[in-house]
Amino acid sequence: DAKTTQPTSMDCAEGRAANLPCNHSTISGNEYVYWYRQIHSQGPQYIIHGLKNNETNEMASLIITEDRKSSTLILPHATLRDTAVYYCIVRVYGGSQGNLIFGKGTKLSVKP
């Protein structure tokens, strides 16, 4: 079973920030938080990952709480093309770690 819980769906107005929450209360000390998204009919796309510090890249920002039991993915200026299912996953960094366990994700709908 997935180690994360996310809301089933969210709406966001185009141009506004989209804040997608994720709970991972059983996360282990060596597990990272990863975010992927899946646009309809495409393979999942990597967005960002982090351990305990907040992270930012060209796609998004990741805010992780101090106790690491939850995190928020922020898309600062959502566009219609950001409509997708967003998956929050926890896993050990690199090495010989096995598969990614995907939950049901959050279906984000960006509306004009």
Add this chain to the structure above:
Amino acid sequence: GAGVSQSPSNKVTEKGKDVELRCDPISGHTALYWYRQRLGQGLEFLIYFQGNSAPDKSGLPSDRFSAERTGESVSTLTIQRTQQEDSAVYLCASRHTYGDSGNTIYFGEGSWLTVV
């Protein structure tokens, strides 16, 4: 190309036939994964290859499903005696194992299988 390549992109087959799906991982990626996604559903793990280690086959749904990978190259997923419930998109992913690049898993665009 630089990404994970899968073929065929679409396959329609008759119930009872065997199908073979191919995955070309990113060059140098030692880890390779197969997932299945039925329409409107989440991703189901099928099998994981890591270098020369024995593959993790724990996600294969039945003995009709098998996969092979030679070294760190191409992988083939075979479904024998296909059933209608096998209709899904089959996604392949790969990643490098070590160093800073060892964290990101890259997915292909999938092979859409329809069993009629």
